[in-house]
Amino acid sequence: MAxxxxxSNLSQQHGGRSREMxxxxxxxxxxxxxxxxxxRVFISDLQREIQKQTGSRSSRKRRSExxxxxxxxxxxxxIQSWMFEMNRTHSDLVDMFxxxxxxxxxxxxxxxIGKRSxxxxxxxxxxxxVHAREWIGPAFCxxxxxxxxxxxxxxxxxxxxxxxxxxxxxPVFNVDGYHFSWTTDRFWRKxxxxxxxxxxxGTDANRNWKVKWCEEGASSHPCDDTYCGPFxxxxxxxxxxxxxxxxxxxxxKAYISIHAYAxxxxxxxxxxxxxxxxxxxVESAAHSAVSALYSAYGVRYRYGPASTTxxxxxxxxxxxxxRNGISYAFAFELRDTGYYGFLLPESLxxxxxxETLRAVKAIASGLLKKCEVDKDTFPYI
Numbered sequence: 001m002a003x004x005x006x007x008s009n010l011s012q013q014h015g016g017r018s019r020e021m022x023x024x025x026x027x028x029x030x031x032x033x034x035x036x037x038x039x040r041v042f043i044s045d046l047q048r049e050i051q052k053q054t055g056s057r058s059s060r061k062r063r064s065e066x067x068x069x070x071x072x073x074x075x076x077x078x079i080q081s082w083m084f085e086m087n088r089t090h091s092d093l094v095d096m097f098x099x100x101x102x103x104x105x106x107x108x109x110x111x112x113i114g115k116r117s118x119x120x121x122x123x124x125x126x127x128x129x130v131h132a133r134e135w136i137g138p139a140f141c142x143x144x145x146x147x148x149x150x151x152x153x154x155x156x157x158x159x160x161x162x163x164x165x166x167x168x169x170x171p172v173f174n175v176d177g178y179h180f181s182w183t184t185d186r187f188w189r190k191x192x193x194x195x196x197x198x199x200x201x202g203t204d205a206n207r208n209w210k211v212k213w214c215e216e217g218a219s220s221h222p223c224d225d226t227y228c229g230p231f232x233x234x235x236x237x238x239x240x241x242x243x244x245x246x247x248x249x250x251x252x253k254a255y256i257s258i259h260a261y262a263x264x265x266x267x268x269x270x271x272x273x274x275x276x277x278x279x280x281x282v283e284s285a286a287h288s289a290v291s292a293l294y295s296a297y298g299v300r301y302r303y304g305p306a307s308t309t310x311x312x313x314x315x316x317x318x319x320x321x322x323r324n325g326i327s328y329a330f331a332f333e334l335r336d337t338g339y340y341g342f343l344l345p346e347s348l349x350x351x352x353x354x355e356t357l358r359a360v361k362a363i364a365s366g367l368l369k370k371c372e373v374d375k376d377t378f379p380y381i
Contacts, residue, residue, distance in 0.1 A: 042339050049343050050186045053135070070143055071349045073135045076106075076179045079171050082142065083109050090149050092116070093162065099170075100240030103193040106175040108240050113148050114166040124254040124364055125245060125326075127170040130205045130317070132177030132188045133342045134260040136334050136352055141171035141258065143353035144360065161364050166251070173237060174205050187342060191235050195222040203229035206257075207313065208238045209320035212271040217313030228315050246324065253367050254328035255321035256360060261341055262333035263299065265290055265359065266306035270316040273307050278327055285328060285366040289359040296355035299335070306331065328363060332356060 032039050043049055053073050068082055087096035095112040102108060114121065126144065128137035148167065151158045161167075172178050176192035190202025200223035207218040210232035214220055218228040233239040245252055267282050276282060286303040293301055302309055306318065310333070321329040335344055335352045344352065 043343070046343075049340075049345075053343070053346060054182060054186070070139070070146055070353075072346050073139060073349075074142070075182050076172060076175055079138060079142065080107075080109060083111060083171065086111065086145060086149070093149055093152060094145075099244045100236060102174075102176045103191060103236050104176045106179070108170070108173075108175065108237060110244075111145055111169045111171075112166055113145060113162065113169060115163045117163075120251055121164060121166050122253045122367060123166040123168060123248065123251045124256065124367065125168045125170075125252050125321075126256045126258065126360070127173045127241065127317075128258040129170075129172040129174055129178050130257060131259060132174050132181040132190070133186065134258075134334075135181075135342070136260045136344050136349065137258040138171045138178065139349050140334065140353045140356055141169050143349075144357060145169055145171075147357055157361060157365065160368075161361065164368060165364060167364075168252075170241070173241065175237070177202065177205075189225050190227065191237060193229075193235060195230075198222040200227075203227050203235050205235055205238055206259075206317055207315040208233060208235050209242065209315045209317050211316070211320040211323045212314040215271060215314035217271065217311060218315050226313070232315065242320070245321065245326070249325055252326055254363060255318065255326045255330070256328075256363065257317050257331045258334065258356075259331055260334040260344065261336055261338070262310065263301045263335060263337050264309055264333040265293075265301050265303040266309055266318065266331045266333065267303075268305065268319050268322040268329055270306040270319045271312060271314040273305075273312075276305075276322065282328065285363055286330070288362045288366060289330075292358040292362040293355045296358055297351050299351075299355055301359075328367065330363065332359070 068085075074082070083096055087094050093113060093115065096109060097112070098107040098109050100108050126141060128141035129135075130137070144167075148158060148162060152162055153159075174191055177188055177190055180192055181188045188202075190204050192202055194201055203222075204218070204226045207214070207226055207228040213232040214228035217226070219226045221227060229235055233242055245255070265286050267286060268276050283304075290301040290303050293299065306313070306316070316331075318329040318331050334356060335348060340348075
């Protein structure tokens with residue numbers, strides 16, 4: 001009887017909240033109409049969409065690799081357990097290591113994918129989850145690893161890439177922020193570092209790199225989403241990745257960062273309106289990539305310099321990578337263009353990752369051709 005009463009009370013509370021929400025919605029509609037503001041409702045119940053992606057479901061396969069579901073979003077713990085499993089079961093192609101620790105002390109894991117070789121191979125770096133709320137990023141990094149390993153035996157393009165290149169895959173760059181987006185705030189963007197003067201936490205990990213730091217397109221206020229941090233590489237996550245890339249700068253020939261959303265493929269410069277020295281080569285690679293992506297489902301991506309195609313921003317990872325001699329430096333903005341935004345449904349994980357994989361493979365294939373940056377131009381970046 002007590003249980004029935006509790007259910008009844010909860011039902012009444014939920015009904016009360018629903019009625020309250022409906023009243024707020026009606027009031028908002030009335031205000032917009034009164035001001036003659038055109039509007040369109042994309043998502044009528046935002047909380048329900050969030051719960052679809054974070055709810056505990058039997059369909060979410062967590063443990064064994066054979067049952068792991070690549071078409072749902074996974075928590076940080078699930079992703080890291082999956083990384084250990086891939087490392088354990090595919091030691092011929094996978095090597096797992098950490099480049100450091102996050103602000104909150106979590107390890108920053110990376111998977112190296114490729115056929116082992118005595119000679120030093122060219123390498124591609126791919127990071128996902130720089131911004132916590134962009135869940136399709138980590139989903140893609142996992143998809144890439146799965147496809148690379150599963151298709152190595154039968155796909156000649158994959159086999160050639162893994163034989164001739166090493167791929168460094170970082171499924172979750174911003175581990176603290178990503179964890180926070182699962183437990184507390186689904187739309188959290190920044191890291192979780194503390195600021196001594198303000199109650200606001202976190203730095204934009206894509207404004208914290210040591211290249212034209214905290215200039216146009218970045219904020220110096222800790223409460224802003226584009227806060228550049230107290231100094232370049234103040235965030236342990238940025239510092240750790242920058243250190244690894246500097247150490248391996250002679251081998252890493254491509255830097256790819258996976259973001260969302262906008263359906264764009266971006267390359268330097270981010271911080272200024274100017275043409276990079278090896279523009280023709282990079283432009284050609286971008287064109288090949290978006291053409292390969294389009295061939296999957298007919299989804300169109302815009303491509304070009306980040307500053308003119310998206311917006312001006314300073315302290316970005318692609319400008320830093322390019323500044324440090326990585327001649328292919330790209331940032332993907334995956335699906336969609338705003339209907340679902342950061343809440344891209346799990347039903348779209350498979351098509352989004354399938355088409356993006358084609359684009360990344362096109363870029364990697366281009367690496368096997370010569371495309372060098374003119375080092376003499378770098379003092380002027």
